[in-house]
Amino acid sequence: MPAVVKQRISRRPRPLATGLGEKGVLTQLAGRRLLVVTGKGGVGKSAVAATLGTLLARAGRRALVLEVDPRENVHQMLDVPPSGGDIVEAAERLFLQNLQPRQVVDQLVRDRVRIELIARRILASPLYHNFVEGAPVLEEAAILGHCLLLAEGRSRGAPPLDVVVLDAPATGHGVSLLSAPSLVSAAIAAGPLAELTGEVAELIGDTERSAVVVVTQAEEMPVTEALELRTELAARLDRSPELLVVNQLLPGGPPRPRAGESAAAKLWRRRRRLQDHEVGRLAAAWPGRRWELPLLPFDRGPELIEALAAAAAGQDA
């Protein structure tokens, strides 16, 4: 990947966390090399990835948030300029990179075909274009491969890192991303890509080194999908998510109905009742750690992430 590390603009010192709780899930996550943050688009995956990166960096880990989305969002949340493919330093020990899946595969070609002119011709050929466009499983495997290289300090020009937080692409199912490496490595017998995807498949299969974080909202569709994801993850990869984040919850404890109450108070009560029902559905079927994060009155930006980090730390204690 591009060797440039953009310097962050302001170097406000950030306070170190006072230390992670003994039993908190953050402590558990802090020991992994790769966190895959997955969920339906719009539920707040990027916000949660940025929050996790922030918390881990403050706890002393060198963390990189990798966003794979043509629309860059995470830089706004971390208050830095867009990455445009480069690694950007966002705070002490916290880095950000935005990549297009296609860039990841292209890089692979450049690494393999070392003669620049020929690499360029291959990259420009419609043959190659169609091939890569047509097989997203290749892109998915390559994204995870890139994470592995980053996390292990094998990516040229990248800073040394302890953990990579992948803000997984919103398309497709989380499980298809996670099973791509084993699919590709099963299909390919030998060569560098076979080796790399084999290693990635191992990383994904190793619950000591990788973790899966599922983000959802307390609404019917996202909850149903989160539950399906859990089931499929168990069936296809024999693992369960380390953390479930229920995002964008209305505050609890709306007042009882009374005459003359505002429409907002009424909506609050009804929506919250619905959310309680969905959280109940999750709680019944989801053993394991769960964070409940509030819907906050902030636009996409550092204030939002600050508030989410505070809420998450509170939940984890």
Added chain:
Amino acid sequence: MTTGFEWPRLLVVVGAGGVGKTTLAAALGLLSARGGTDTLVMTFDPSHRLKDALGVGAEAGVETRVELGDAVTGRLDASLLDARRTFDGLVDRYAPDPAARDRILGNRFYRHLAGSLAGILEYMAVERLLEVWRAGEHERIILDTPPTRQALDFLGAPRRMVSFLESGAIKVSTRRWFVDDGRLRGARALGPLGRRFESFLDDVVGLELLRDMGEFFQAFGPLYEGFRQRARQVEQLLVSRDTVFFLVSGAGEENVPDTLFFARKLEETGHHLGPVLVNRLHPRAGLAADREAAVRGDGAALLAWLAERDARGLEHLRTLLGPERPLYDLPLLPEAPSEIQSLARLAELLAERLRGV
């Protein structure tokens, strides 16, 4: 129902993932049937409860009648698309003989990877659309579109899929690289670029997979032409006067650029854009927004803040779209409409908006 909105024969509901396209397509279907028109709603990934309401839970790819009661003169059918089944069905129908069909259906590449080909769901959606359009059993079709990263992906997908099927990579893999018994041809025959490319593909994807793909595309050969023709026909249908696009957007300022981009792109590509609908707008709360209170956990204050934010977004969008474009909004309802009764209430709200054109 007389509305200011002119119903087309084919209404395509588009928008980014998660904005409520499926629910709105169902509500539009209900409205259409109530207006006395026989209507088919083709959906993707409805929620479980919506599936139950429409009765499409049991079998994908099959139309089911939705019970609307005697008062409704139009009939409403709903169907749920299953990409895999449609693909298998196409192979079954268009393969020249049973042996060719079995070669494709049994191919390892087809079984494991073809289901995850980019754009396959979208391609199958338009295949199915063309099929029911031609069958002509409904006076109106309302097409919900699959969830894509970007709303525009849907339109480009059929062409991408066809170009993948036809791509030079395939020709190379079937004709130049492999001799008839599936062994690799001498790389010398390919020239320098070919040699590089071949060794790259070999490294990256491996010979076994290439061979599976080669076999697949060879077996698929006789079907290409049909795929290409149908993709072209559906493209023509989508730009024809019969078709109107109904663009759904999420609320809030953040969604404005995407919505605007999509609206412009649709028109640039010769499609007919109808109304734009901002869905799940936080309703005006009768309260002033108070961020401090909201942060402290006052849900009513939070909803008031969200209502102001959404109203700003709507105004902004209105300005950018211009006065000509019909722009509606629907409020975030206390409960997601998921039975016929609540869908009917949503349809009522929608009808009021459409009448006001």
